[in-house]
Structures are given as C-alpha cells and as structure tokens.
C-alpha cells in the first residue's frame with residue numbers, strides 16, 4: 001500500500017552554500033530555515049530536489065530586523081511554500097515592540113498568501129499566541145514550543161501544529177492534549193540535535209520518530225507515515241503543492257490516503273481541518 005517515505009525535518013539551519021548533492025545524501029526531506037531575507041536570497045537560484053528553503057526573519061537576529069521590508073518579504077514569499085523562523089524572542093536584543101510589529105506584518109502576509117510558517121516563541125509564548133489569534137493566519141507550526149499546559153491547549157484551539165526535536169519532551173505535549181496528527185519532526189540542527197549519540201545532521205529525525213512512537217504506543221514506521229500525512233494534508237489545505245520541488249510533490253501525493261486504502265480513515269479529513 002505505502003511506499004517507503006524518507007524521514008522529514010521541518011526545521012534545520014543549513015549553510016546556503018552547501019552542495020545540493022550533500023543535501024540529497026542526507027536521505028531526508030528537509031525544510032531549511034533561513035534567518036533573514038538576505039540569507040534566503042542566497043538560495044533562490046538553487047534547484048534542490050529534496051530541500052525546501054524557507055524565507056526567514058529570526059526574532060533573535062537583530063540584523064534580520066534591521067533588514068526587514070514587508071514588500072520585499074511579500075515578493076520573496078512567492079518562491080517558497082515555507083516561512084521559517086519568524087516570531088518573537090523574549091531574550092533578544094531587539095525590543096519586543098519592534099519584533100511584534102514585524103511578526104504581525106509577516107502574519108498578515110501569511111493570511112493573504114498562506115504558507116507553512118515555522119514560528120519561534122522562546123520566552124514569549126503567550127504573546128506569540130495573541131498575535132497568531134489576532135491574525136487568523138493558517139499553517140502555523142510552533143517550533144520548539146515550551147508553552148505551559150494552558151498555552152498549549154490554547155495553541156491547539158488556534159489550529160497550530162508543533163514541530164518537535166530530540167531535546168524536547170513530547171510526552172509533555174501529549175499530556176497537554178496535542179494529538180498525533182498535530183505533530184511534525186524537526187532537528188533544529190545544529191541547536192536541537194547537539195546532544196545524544198545519533199548523527200548530528202539535518203534530516204536525522206529517527207530519534208524523534210522513536211520518542212513519539214513510544215509516547216503514542218505505535219511503531220516508528222506508523223509515526224513517519226502519520227508525519228507525512230500531516231504534512232501532505234497541510235500542503236493540500238493551503239494549496240502549496242506547486243511550490244515544492246517535483247520529487248517532494250510526488251512524495252506528498254504518495255502520502256495522501258487513497259479511496260479504498262485500509263486503515264486510518266480519519267486522516268483522509270486532514271486537509272479540511
């Protein structure tokens with residue numbers, strides 16, 4: 001029924017100068033999170049097969065803020081299904097008002113032109129949710145989420161997904177009520193996968209699959225299938241397939257349950273949620 005799909009990584013930092021072949025050799029589909037429009041512009045000529053370069057504006061990087069221009073951002077957004085590393089950072093040097101203004105502008109753009117949006121919320125979880133709620137932007141994936149139980153419940157009500165890495169306790173999310181089909185894997189390479197003895201490389205999320213499998217009482221293979229279905233449902237719901245590299249488009253297509261498929265009839269509804 002299902003062809004083997006590679007591991008997924010929804011948030012990794014990769015040098016835009018790295019050779020495409022090196023990325024293909026990772027054996028994974030990786031969403032590469034640039035931190036600024038300038039960094040993203042270094043990737044727009046690339047023709048990677050299995051890497052999706054995201055347009056970013058890291059709330060912890062002062063230069064990204066100084067550089068921010070909504071018109072330029074809107075234009076660059078047309079080139080990618082993925083907005084990476086936007087949000088708020090309570091520990092950043094840039095004042096929270098400036099961060100808020102920029103994040104609000106990006107969320108407005110993402111409401112008009114939906115994208116998968118990887119959101120940073122370090123020490124600013126509640127305020128990030130306020131802005132997400134205010135904008136109504138779809139496609140939000142909270143990256144390395146550390147909100148309280150009440151905040152996590154609120155994030156679920158707002159329709160957010162969560163990308164989890166090996167440095168996180170996915171049990172905490174499950175106990176707060178996050179269902180399996182709201183989870184996606186990430187490495188946050190190199191920050192999130194520095195510990196442990198697995199390979200410290202983008203795309204290596206086998207440990208996340210394992211941890212989620214244990215937490216939800218299913219196999220790692222079932223977890224990966226679900227991660228792909230979740231991503232495929234998200235891409236379909238936001239009408240983003242055409243912005244993915246062709247091989248990834250085929251994988252998204254393969255991940256979608258067909259009429260007559262056995263098992264998991266509920267996930268067929270995903271695109272509509």
Ligand SMILES: [Zn+2]
Nearest residue numbers: 011033085188
């Ligand atoms: Zn990051």
